[in-house]
Amino acid sequence: MPPPVFRFAPSPNGHLHLGHAYSALLNFDRAQETGGRLLLRIEDIDATRCRPEFEAAIYEDLAWLGIKWETPVRRQSEHLACYRAALDKLSALGLVYPAFESRAEIARLVATREADGPWPRDPDGAPLYPGNAKSLPYDERSRLIESGLPYALRLDMAAACRRVSGLSWNELGEGPAGERGLVTARPEAWGDVILARKETPTSYHLSVVVDDALQRVTEIVRGQDLFYASSVHRLLQTLLDLPEPAYRHHALILGVDGRKLSKSDRATGLRELRVAGRTPAGIRTSVGLG
Ligand code: GLU
Numbered sequence: 001m002p003p004p005v006f007r008f009a010p011s012p013n014g015h016l017h018l019g020h021a022y023s024a025l026l027n028f029d030r031a032q033e034t035g036g037r038l039l040l041r042i043e044d045i046d047a048t049r050c051r052p053e054f055e056a057a058i059y060e061d062l063a064w065l066g067i068k069w070e071t072p073v074r075r076q077s078e079h080l081a082c083y084r085a086a087l088d089k090l091s092a093l094g095l096v097y098p099a100f101e102s103r104a105e106i107a108r109l110v111a112t113r114e115a116d117g118p119w120p121r122d123p124d125g126a127p128l129y130p131g132n133a134k135s136l137p138y139d140e141r142s143r144l145i146e147s148g149l150p151y152a153l154r155l156d157m158a159a160a161c162r163r164v165s166g167l168s169w170n171e172l173g174e175g176p177a178g179e180r181g182l183v184t185a186r187p188e189a190w191g192d193v194i195l196a197r198k199e200t201p202t203s204y205h206l207s208v209v210v211d212d213a214l215q216r217v218t219e220i221v222r223g224q225d226l227f228y229a230s231s232v233h234r235l236l237q238t239l240l241d242l243p244e245p246a247y248r249h250h251a252l253i254l255g256v257d258g259r260k261l262s263k264s265d266r267a268t269g270l271r272e273l274r275v276a277g278r279t280p281a282g283i284r285t286s287v288g289l290g
Contacts, residue, residue: 004036004218008062008069009208011043012054014263016061016270019223019253022287026250027221028067029289039215040069044077045200045207061270065280074215076207083202086210086240087153087195093239095160096195098151099133100144106130120191123228128191129154150198157192164238167231172219173248175227185231193232205232213242221248225260253287 008024010016016024031038040062044050055075062069076083090096101109109130113119120128134156136144145151167185174180195206212220212233227249237244255261255268266272273283284290 002216004031004034005039005216006031006036006219006221007039007041007212007215007217008067009041009043009211009222010058011046011049012051012058013046013049014054015057017261017263017265017268018270018273018283018287019261019268021061021065021270021283022253022289023221023223023250024062024067025065025284025287025289026248028069030219030221030248036219038067038069039217040073041211041215042073042075043204043207044075045080045202045204047077048199050077057271061274064270064274065283074211076202076211079207079211080201082210082214083196083207086206086236087202089240090155090195090236091153093163095156095163095239096153097134097136097156097192098141098145099129099131099154099192100149100151101131101133102150122190134192152194152198153196154192155195157188157190160235160239161188164235167234167238169230169234169244170246171249172246173221173250174224175249176224179227183230185234186228187231187235189228190232205229205236209233209236209240209242212245213237213240216243217245219246219248221250223252224249225252 006027008027010020028038030036042055042058044055087096106127106129110119110127113130119130122128133154167187168182169185171180171183175183193205194203196202230247230249234244236242252260255265261268270283281290
């Protein structure tokens, strides 16, 4: 049996905080315990928010924590062709359509629909796509594309769900509501998710699924904030004929106010803690891995 493969996959859009330290250390410890490999992946597809200095800081902070990872590190921005190929495969299955509404138009549409009662939200609390781009006639679609109007490519969730059934995953950790073991995937709860945008020719969901498969990741250790997204990931893996990894979602480290940590909160930033004299062993203790 090849050794298990783990990955830590931060986005270089800010400095790492205690929550990232916990996730990275859990991955590192799992790799050590199992004789597995630890990969580091830089999720930098959002060119407007990701910066080279944050990437450099990620390497520095992880090395300071005593974490070792394999090189070369995969940077998503260097592999856009891989995501394009996956998108083409989904398009060939007739599961992708262009949607032309701007973010502001979507917000307006949701507000209009909410006049008749609450509009459904995804597990992250964002309104489901309210538009009707899926049913635009072919000619109209071509006309809008030719006019140069920007568009997002969305997954036709209803059609995608008709192609697969009985989706689930093996949860080795725990979901926010205590879910563990065999968890039923409910991708329909996310509606017609975005697979690519004009300025970012892929999306988090698409690139994470493609990369986890290309890098042969066998156990995905990440925060519970991504637990429900696993439903979309299992759907895309199945549609794209990719292998199924196991998942181990962990509890999030919360701030003193009980809220999720933010990259902009200096009190829990690893660099700030380091400058304040905290040691890597001290960080381990404060995230409960002492
Ligand atoms: N890049 C994501 C983040 O920084 C994590 C992706 C994942 O672990 O699946 O939140």
